[in-house]
Amino acid sequence: MAHELRGSSAIVGVGLAGCGEAIGRSPLDILSEATHNALEDAGLKLSDIDGLFTGSSYHFMPTLSTAEYLGIKPKYSDGSMVGGSSFVAHTLNAAMAIKNGLCEVALICYGSNQRTAGGKLATMSEQQTYEIPYKPRYPISSYALAAARHMHQYGTTREQMADVAVAARQWAQLNPEAFARDDLSRSDVLNSRMISDPISLLDCCLVTDGGGAVIMVSSERAKDFPNKPVYLLGTGAAHWHRQITQMPDLTVTAAADSGKRAFEMAGLTKNDVDVVELYDAFTINTILFLEDLGFCAKGEGGAFVANGNIAPGGSLPVNTNGGGLSCVHPGMYGIFILIEAIRQLRGGCGDRQINGAEVALVHGNGGVLSSQVTTLLGTEGVL
Amino acid sequence: MALTNKKFTGPGPDQLYKDHLKNNNFSLPKCLDCSEFHFFPRVLCPHCGGFNLIWEKLSGLGEVYSTTTIRRKAERGGDYNVSLITLAEGPRLMSRVEGVEVQAVKIGDTVQVLINNDSDEPFVLFTPVSEV
Numbered sequence: 001m002a003h004e005l006r007g008s009s010a011i012v013g014v015g016l017a018g019c020g021e022a023i024g025r026s027p028l029d030i031l032s033e034a035t036h037n038a039l040e041d042a043g044l045k046l047s048d049i050d051g052l053f054t055g056s057s058y059h060f061m062p063t064l065s066t067a068e069y070l071g072i073k074p075k076y077s078d079g080s081m082v083g084g085s086s087f088v089a090h091t092l093n094a095a096m097a098i099k100n101g102l103c104e105v106a107l108i109c110y111g112s113n114q115r116t117a118g119g120k121l122a123t124m125s126e127q128q129t130y131e132i133p134y135k136p137r138y139p140i141s142s143y144a145l146a147a148a149r150h151m152h153q154y155g156t157t158r159e160q161m162a163d164v165a166v167a168a169r170q171w172a173q174l175n176p177e178a179f180a181r182d183d184l185s186r187s188d189v190l191n192s193r194m195i196s197d198p199i200s201l202l203d204c205c206l207v208t209d210g211g212g213a214v215i216m217v218s219s220e221r222a223k224d225f226p227n228k229p230v231y232l233l234g235t236g237a238a239h240w241h242r243q244i245t246q247m248p249d250l251t252v253t254a255a256a257d258s259g260k261r262a263f264e265m266a267g268l269t270k271n272d273v274d275v276v277e278l279y280d281a282f283t284i285n286t287i288l289f290l291e292d293l294g295f296c297a298k299g300e301g302g303a304f305v306a307n308g309n310i311a312p313g314g315s316l317p318v319n320t321n322g323g324g325l326s327c328v329h330p331g332m333y334g335i336f337i338l339i340e341a342i343r344q345l346r347g348g349c350g351d352r353q354i355n356g357a358e359v360a361l362v363h364g365n366g367g368v369l370s371s372q373v374t375t376l377l378g379t380e381g382v383l
Numbered sequence: 384m385a386l387t388n389k390k391f392t393g394p395g396p397d398q399l400y401k402d403h404l405k406n407n408n409f410s411l412p413k414c415l416d417c418s419e420f421h422f423f424p425r426v427l428c429p430h431c432g433g434f435n436l437i438w439e440k441l442s443g444l445g446e447v448y449s450t451t452t453i454r455r456k457a458e459r460g461g462d463y464n465v466s467l468i469t470l471a472e473g474p475r476l477m478s479r480v481e482g483v484e485v486q487a488v489k490i491g492d493t494v495q496v497l498i499n500n501d502s503d504e505p506f507v508l509f510t511p512v513s514e515v
Contacts, residue, residue: 129397130423133499133506134479136465137453144451145467152449152490196465197452245422245467245477250449 003234003265007383009095009106010222010229013042013215014339019328020179022209023116027058028069030211030330031111035070038213043226044105049215051076051103053094054110055086057122057331066109076103082239083366084279087214087334088373092235094216104217108338111211112330119207122331128243137196140204140282142244142368144196147284149250151198153299156287158198160302162189164283165202165325167311172322174312174352179208180326189283203283205324205333212335214342219383230345230377233268233359236261237373244368251299254372255292255363262374263294268359270294273376275344275354276316277337278363280323286310289363290318293374312352320344320352334364338375345379358382390434396424399438404505409443409496411474412436422474443496444471445509447480450488464488468509482510 015037018030025033031054039046052074056062063079076097082089087108094106114122123138136142150156166186172178184202192202222229238254238261241247263269270293278289287301295316296304304310310318321327321340328336341360343349359382362375394402396412400423403410411420414428415435427434445468452462462485469475480488481497494509 131477133504134465134477135453135463136451136477141451141453141465145449145465148451148490149449194452194454196454199451245475250467 002267005095005099006233006265006267007231008219009098009216010219010231011214011216011342011377012222012225012227012229013038013044013213014342015039015041015213016177016339017211018111018113019177019210020208021116022113025113025116025209027056027111027113028066029111030113030209031066031109031213032069034111034211034213035107035109038107038215041227042215044215046070046072048105049107050074051094051097051106053078053087053090053106053108055079055081055332056110057112057124060124074103082237082371082373084281084332084334085364085366085371085373086332087338088235088362088364088375089237091216091232091338091375092237095232095235098216098218104221106216107213108216108335109211109213110332110335112332113209114331115207115209130245131243139368140199141196143282143284144199145244146247146250146288146369147198147282150284150287153251154302156302158190159186160306161198161203161283161287162186163306163308164280164286164310165189167305167308167314168280168319168323168325170311171320171352172326174350175322175327178322178327179206180322199282199284205281205329206326208328208330210328210330210336212339214335214338228346229380230342231380231383233376233378233382234262234264234266235373235375236265237371239371242367242370247369251288253288253292253369255289255374258372258374259293259363262376266376266378268376272359273361274357274359275320275341276318276361276363277321277341278319279333279337279365280319280325281333281365283325285365286318288369289365293361293363317354320349320354337362337364341377345377391426396426400424401505403438404498404507405500407498407500408440409498409507410438410440413439420470420472420474422470422476441496442471444512445469445494445496447488447490447492447494448475449490450480452485466509468494478507478509480509480511
């Protein structure tokens, strides 16, 4: 018996803005421009939006600040903050709100000017009391500790991690909207400046500006819109820790739990997935998530991502826009993985299009491997 | 039923942890229900959810669970170590391993705690122990 949320809502509008550099623009400027583009894509007006979902590193009460800027008074609003995975989590909240008649048109949105505002990671996070004396770099050192442990336990190599960056760049070279499109070789990554061993500069995602917006409605209404609807099939969210010392096992993320529950809700398995868009803040992320989501066995992620297996022409398309590593990454990335998945399922991705894609897996990460949220999206044929 | 429990009086776990360190004791709360220690110190046991805790001194021994070298320019102090240490008693914490070349800290190294009491905010470091 299918979960009652499966296929109950659909995305009918997407918009991007300010990706790369948006000089002189504030985070909300960029968010609003992305919203405009999504509304235009959906053929809707701002006054049609009655549900608002957003997250921000710049605003203490992000839904209030965003609604104020847009000039809307939403009936339903959620600003749950689980870092970059927030926007993926919002798809489930929006689906529940829509199903229960609490709103009809949900806007999930994000904007950031991280690059042009100075390039430092904006965060409102408190420092962790028991980490302060040791001055770890946030968040990179936490990911470095996870990578080091994975290398120790499973023999994962820097070369395999570098191949994640190489694959991402190859996808970006097929995407005219991507920020970094120069050739990138494995040795370029290995020779890049080490920041927190074993993570080097080119193992890290970009620092860009950018904003994105996604509009969801009930599946009953979805066919009235200009674009092919993309349906929400299942979502799972899990979190087991906030700070890296409290992660039970640095080689296993809560994606093992979020993915399982997303697949259950959707009634699908990993064999049904045509394209994967996951949050590649660092090259180790791709390895960990592909393992924990079940695309390969635990410990075999290094071999799975190596030698072009997730690059164009490989056995599993991962991060077809170029990812946070090469396409866009303005502080939090979750809205962008959703948008790329939606565009793939609609069929409008040009040279990087995965032909006949019907099911997309979107996987968001937040904090330091802390929050894991998995969403499965599908075309009407999968309902 | 009392709305507030009179059992919760006195300094909180963060203060007690520091007080123990100031007295040269590396101690953590231990659960009287499930016998587990935990870190960071809390008012309850995160393993079993129990609220019956007692502070107990640890052996100070641990093993490097993971480690990274943070690269920093020489003029700003040079590279330094950040490690995750799994204590012999079970809990894991972040620290720094000293007394060895930064790049020589390895996962699996046995280490011993060293309390730094120089300031009002005491903290622990670890030094390598050569195995017999």
